[in-house]
Amino acid sequence: MTQTQPAEEPGRRTGVVERLTQILDVFAVGPDAMTLEEITALGGLPRSTTFRLLRQLVEMRWLEHDERGYQLGQRIRHLGQRVESHARLRAAAAATIEQLQRATAGVVHLVILDGDSIEMLDKLGGTTAPTIPTNVGVRFRAEDSVAGRAMLSALAPERVDRLIESRGAVSDTSTLHRRLSTIRHRRGLAVTTDDMPWDLRGIGAPILGSSGPVAAISVGLPGRSANVERFAPLITRAAASISRQYSAAHRAAAQ
Structure with missing residues (x-):
């Protein structure tokens, strides 16, 4: 009919x-x-x-x-998997980053690495949040933030070069590689350096999965003289905790 x-x-x-x-x-x-x-x-x-x-x-x-x-099709399935992965990551990190924010009284970010950029997934800071000029959903070049550098330090140098070169512009990555080497010696802890375009100081650590960095967290305080190094033990423990919780959630979802 x-x-x-x-x-x-x-x-x-x-x-x-x-x-x-x-x-x-x-x-x-x-x-x-x-x-x-x-x-x-x-x-x-x-x-x-x-x-x-x-x-x-x-x-x-x-x-x-x-x-x-x-x-x-493949494109929409990939998008759905990405959204689902972000939801698992945020759920795994929620309680830990809340505790980290209370313990430091700083502004805590949860970010992911997407190509050569980072994307903000969460920002916690209470009344101090407006002092840090970032917003959820905003993207920055990975090397311009401590969270981005923390994730880049967990990648092989050749992979970092490919990500930077994907912009299509010729970049001198020698200085970046020296900074990433320092971060690796600090077991993934990245601290704001003078070349970063922010009126703040922050410290970041990667969240690791089975195949490398899946995200990073950072704690920031306004002003270029803020003592964020004192947060190193706290952020190291927080990143390790989120890594474990995310990996467990990822394994459960795959079963």
């Missing part, structure tokens, strides 16, 4: 992003794999429009298409 195709609402043209969203929303309610006809019926768009959008989504790897029909 031929199904009547729903017409778009008179006087209103939906944008491309809205129509693509309508198609992707179908996969939240439908089976894992669907035919063109099933997606058309659930998505509420004309068949020709649905087919064109599906083809674009397949080309962009948001969807895949085989003999079973259309299904979520």
